[in-house]
Amino acid sequence: MCTTCGCSKHAHAWVTDLATGKVTAIVEPVDHDHARIDHRHTHPTHHHAHPHDHSDSPAHDHSPNRPHTSGTTIDLEQEVLAKNNRLAERNRGWLEGRNILALNLVSSPGAGKTQLLERTIHDLQNSVPISVVEGDQETVFDAERIGATGCRVVQVNTGTGCHLDASMLARALTALNPPRDSLVMVENVGNLVCPALFDLGEQAKVAILSVTEGTDKPLKYPHMFRASSLMVVNKIDLLPYVDFDLDACIAFARKVNPDIDVIPLSATRGDGLDRWYAWLNARLTALFETAS
Amino acid sequence: MHELSVTQSIVEACLKKAGGAPVLRVTVEIGTLCCVMPDALWFCYDVVTTGTSLEGSELVIVRIPGRTRCRDCGDDIAMHDLLSRCPCGSDNLEAPQGGDELRIKSMEIEETA
Ligand SMILES: Nc1nc2c(ncn2[C@@H]2O[C@H](COP(=O)(O)OP(=O)(O)OP(=O)(O)O)[C@@H](O)[C@H]2O)c(=O)[nH]1
Ligand SMILES: [Mg+2]
Numbered sequence: 001m002c003t004t005c006g007c008s009k010h011a012h013a014w015v016t017d018l019a020t021g022k023v024t025a026i027v028e029p030v031d032h033d034h035a036r037i038d039h040r041h042t043h044p045t046h047h048h049a050h051p052h053d054h055s056d057s058p059a060h061d062h063s064p065n066r067p068h069t070s071g072t073t074i075d076l077e078q079e080v081l082a083k084n085n086r087l088a089e090r091n092r093g094w095l096e097g098r099n100i101l102a103l104n105l106v107s108s109p110g111a112g113k114t115q116l117l118e119r120t121i122h123d124l125q126n127s128v129p130i131s132v133v134e135g136d137q138e139t140v141f142d143a144e145r146i147g148a149t150g151c152r153v154v155q156v157n158t159g160t161g162c163h164l165d166a167s168m169l170a171r172a173l174t175a176l177n178p179p180r181d182s183l184v185m186v187e188n189v190g191n192l193v194c195p196a197l198f199d200l201g202e203q204a205k206v207a208i209l210s211v212t213e214g215t216d217k218p219l220k221y222p223h224m225f226r227a228s229s230l231m232v233v234n235k236i237d238l239l240p241y242v243d244f245d246l247d248a249c250i251a252f253a254r255k256v257n258p259d260i261d262v263i264p265l266s267a268t269r270g271d272g273l274d275r276w277y278a279w280l281n282a283r284l285t286a287l288f289e290t291a292s
Numbered sequence: 293m294h295e296l297s298v299t300q301s302i303v304e305a306c307l308k309k310a311g312g313a314p315v316l317r318v319t320v321e322i323g324t325l326c327c328v329m330p331d332a333l334w335f336c337y338d339v340v341t342t343g344t345s346l347e348g349s350e351l352v353i354v355r356i357p358g359r360t361r362c363r364d365c366g367d368d369i370a371m372h373d374l375l376s377r378c379p380c381g382s383d384n385l386e387a388p389q390g391g392d393e394l395r396i397k398s399m400e401i402e403e404t405a
């Protein structure tokens with residue numbers, strides 16, 4: 001992180017190639033001098049009542065304690081995430097050009113993303129080349145677990161960042177250099193909020209929910225389940241021991257996303273994996289057929 | 293907290309457009325179905341703008357509700373979050389339209405005399 005004022009480069013993530021041990025910082029030019037979170041500021045904390053205007057007209061919320069002086073208005077009409085979306089489209093094109101299926105795996109910490117990947121690699125790596133991008137705030141532990149299966153893997157460490165973004169995936173793909181006609185699995189940072197907002201250029205998001213997390217997760221984090229094409233309900237081997245209503249959970253997920261596919265499975269014991277592999281194969285087949 | 297990344301994108305775009313001129317106000321549109329919290333944006337905005345020509349400027353957030361139709365009573369209604377119900381009590385709604393806006397609308401810069 002940039003900790004001194006006026007520096008022109010700011011590393012916001014690191015990519016580690018597990019095969020070579022090479023670490024690359026992802027830096028972005030900062031076109032202003034003193035505007036990073038690292039720089040402590042002395043503004044008073046603002047306390048304000050926020051209007052919860054539930055009328056049909058758009059509500060204007062103003063930040064507090066600010067004078068209403070007027071100046072010259074400049075129209076921007078610009079999408080806030082324009083830059084990320086542009087880079088995501090570039091990734092999508094890159095992947096399409098190589099006929100690669102990329103999936104973005106999202107979940108709360110510990111739902112079983114790495115476990116499901118280990119198992120999937122073990123079972124499928126003889127039928128389709130698989131490589132993995134691991135996203136975590138810190139450590140290369142997950143990449144080491146994936147690397148132990150013999151699979152190509154790079155680790156992206158986001159530091160304080162709580163999600164992968166398209167520029168990180170671009171750098172990771174360059175390091176990974178996945179072969180044509182293959183499958184790239186991206187394990188996002190364990191977080192059910194932020195990754196929903198950041199398109200990476202993947203073909204689909206897969207939300208993984210484990211039965212120990214509670215039936216109502218899809219309602220508590222509706223954005224993620226709305227953005228995902230598939231909900232994997234993991235750890236169903238634990239169903240006899242926890243108070244989890246699978247049918248209700250599926251109904252909640254379909255309430256926020258009527259089109260979502262659902263596959264209950266156990267990544268450790270193996271129940272339901274055949275449906276997961278069938279789901280993957282259908283996508284791979286569709287991709288490979290359109291290309292040939 | 294993704295609001296930090298979102299704020300950085302807003303501030304970066306405005307600084308570029310303002311070209312050094314002091315900024316008084318920035319107006320953004322945020323859909324009610326978009327997972328960005330206004331309170332968190334304001335907090336991050338103060339932090340991120342410190343030391344820039346946006347420091348001390350006002351961030352105005354315009355909320356845009358999503359629209360949908362109730363499959364039971366047929367009414368067109370506004371959605372203030374993804375779990376909204378129709379006033380008739382039904383939660384059987386069509387897929388929402390809009391409400392996912394995340395757009396920098398405009399900004400006001402100080403008039404040069
Ligand atoms: N009983 C049971 N345990 C599981 C299953 N899948 C994963 N686990 C366990 O859950 C724990 C977390 O699994 P991980 O695969 O590391 O979870 P993760 O989602 O990658 O976690 P983060 O990367 O930290 O977000 C481990 O102890 C796994 O062994 C399952 O199907 N059943
Ligand atoms: Mg993991």
Ligand SMILES: [Zn+2]
Pocket residue numbers: 161162163193194293294295
């Ligand atoms: Zn975040």
Ligand SMILES: [Zn+2]
Pocket residue numbers: 362363364365366367378379380381382
């Ligand atoms: Zn109704």
